Amino acid sequence: MxxxxxxxxxxxxxxxxxxxxxxxxxxxxxxxxxxxxxxxxxxxxxxxxxxxxxxxxxxxxxxxxxxxxxxxxxxxxxxxxxxxxxRAAEDEAGLVDLSMNLPPPPDGISLGAQLRAGVDAILARTDAATLMAYHPGAGTLGQKAAGAAWLAPVLGDVPPERLMVAPGAQTALAAALQALARPGDALIVEPLTYPGLIAIAGRYGLRMIPCPVDDEGFQPEALARLCADERATAIYLVPTTQNPTCATMGLARRREIAAIAEAAGAWLFEDDPYSRLFDAPAPALAGLAPTRGVYIATLSKCLTPGLRIAYLMAPAGEASERCAESLRALGLMAPPLMAALATAWIREGTAEAILAGVRREARARRAIARETLPRARGADEALHVWLDLPAGTDSGQLRLMAQQRGLALVTAEAFSAGPGHPNGVRVSLGGPAKRAVLAQSLQTLAGLVGRGPAARPMVV
Missing domain, CATH: 1.10.10.10 (Winged helix-like DNA-binding domain superfamily/Winged helix DNA-binding domain)
Incomplete structure (x- = not known):
């Protein structure tokens, strides 16, 4: 040549x-x-x-x-x-993003190459017009079967018909809450919770009631008391690697929380983006609360957010039908090409290979964070860690100083479901394209935190 x-x-x-x-x-x-x-x-x-x-x-x-x-x-x-x-995002923006919770680039696998290969294969066997058409509904049976297979380590043997395919977890959560709760209803949440849930609750006029937590999440006695006192309609939680605190519920606690929801007649909304990152994940609460459990799992944290595919499961019968109707009203359908790609990746083993690469990279990055920020909390597979700040440290000033040094951070205020909140930051580990960039960024952050409450930006 x-x-x-x-x-x-x-x-x-x-x-x-x-x-x-x-x-x-x-x-x-x-x-x-x-x-x-x-x-x-x-x-x-x-x-x-x-x-x-x-x-x-x-x-x-x-x-x-x-x-x-x-x-x-x-x-x-x-x-x-x-x-x-x-080019890496930090090269384009001049800012290393430690605020957005992304899966890291999978170790040993080119996500871009897998995307090209997967789409090419789909286009080779599927008419393009079919992929570009409307597909109203909650997914085909084949797509649901793939979702059931993917979630089997968490849900066990679930009939595929129970699942709905949604255009992302945010849409799934919004649809389920719209279907099962009404304005003014009490929604019990963790004191620090997912900002997307806070936005949905505000839009729907739900009353967020923070429940005391410990290292495993909700304190059972406090949850039972609030369910009774507030006549709670719904409970929302992230029981595995809680966002942002990284708390994970053990099996005994999960059974307690599920029993409380069943006894109170409250819908138990389980947001589960992280379980598949673990080799042996704990069982979903949805299986422990069969008449009240609403389960949502996205592919965004374990594979890639660009797929915009999540799975929703509600108790069979009226609750499931209402969720499906609400999902159609809000999102109409999951993107057909991405649903086809996710299904093919799961069937062919590509999804498991990408997941294995994400796990390896996540563990390597968590090891870097453990060495640099030894007081930060988070499992070995966590995509983020929670760092409590020293007494007297102004988290807003810390965020500003970090930004001046090229780091994007998110502090506890963004997650607060009530007027008070602890003083801390969530540090996301997956955003930087390379481990070396992450290591240098965490060193910079550790230096800022180590300066303590006297640290202030220079103003003239």
Whole structure:
């Protein structure tokens, strides 16, 4: 293949100046990406084609591609080829995001390559017009069966017909609350809770009632008392790696909470974005509260938020029918192409492979956080940690100083369901594209926290 071939023109930048040739090739590629000659998503020629064009050994090109991959320039997948990688978000925005709770790039797997391969396969076997049409309803039986298989480690053997496929957990939660609660109803929540739930409750006019918690979540006696005193219609919780405090309920506590909901006749809304990150997750409360449990699980935290696919399950009968009607009213349908992709990934094992890569990367990042922020709480698989701040530290000032140093943080105020809240920050570990960026960012944060309450931004 001559160098004039479109896919090889970037090699004309190569300068043989005595440096190792593989590094010179990697730097020529980096220059082509930096100056726009190569764009994110462009496929590079096979390594043998590059070797033949340059008249060099194949292993030299292999080392060059490896060096470029180490610089974050390339991504690839077996059987698909090598592609130019998109720029990291922190490179574009100039800010390292420790505020948004994202799964990290899966270790050893190119998500971009898997996306291209998956979509290509779907388009090869499915008429494009079908994918681009309306598909009202809560998913096909095949999509529900895939969801049931994915959630089996948490839900056990659930009939696929019980599940609804939703365009994201936020829509699923909004639909379920709209279906089963009314304005003015009491909704019992954790004192620090998911901001999306706070927004929904405010929109629907629900009265959020914070319930005292301990290291496992809701205190059973307090929950039972509030259910009675407030005539609670609903209870909302994240029992596994609670957002933001990272508390996780043990099995005995789950049984207590489920029994309280059943006895009180309160709907138990279980938001479960994180359980599949664990090798042996605890059982869902929905199975322990069969007449009151409403279960929501998204693929956003275990795979990627771009899929916009979540699964909703409510008690069979009227409650499930009402949730399905509300889901249609709010979201009409899950995006057909993404629903097809998620289903194919689950059936073919790709989803499990991506999940394994996310787990490995999450554990590596949690280890970095444990070394840098030893007082932070969070499981080995957690995508975030909770850090209590020293007494007297102004969390707002800390957030401002972090921003001045290129870090985006979110403090307890964003999660507060009531007038008071503890002094702390949630530190998300998945946003930075590379571990080295995360490590440096956490070192910066640790330095700011270590300065204590006297830390103030300089104002003139």
């Amino acid at each position: 001559p160098l004039d071939a479109a896919s090889l023109r970037w090699l004309k930048r190569l300068t043989r100046d005595g440096r190792p040739l593989y590094l010179a090739i990697a730097e020529a590629l980096e220059a082509a990406v930096r100056e726009g000659e190569l764009q994110p998503g462009d496929q590079l020629p096979p390594q043998r084609a590059v070797a033949e064009a340059l008249g060099i050994d194949f292993t030299t090109v292999t080392r060059a591609y490896g060096a470029a991959r180490a610089r974050g320039l390339l991504e690839g997948a077996v059987g698909r080829g090598t592609f130019v990688r998109g």
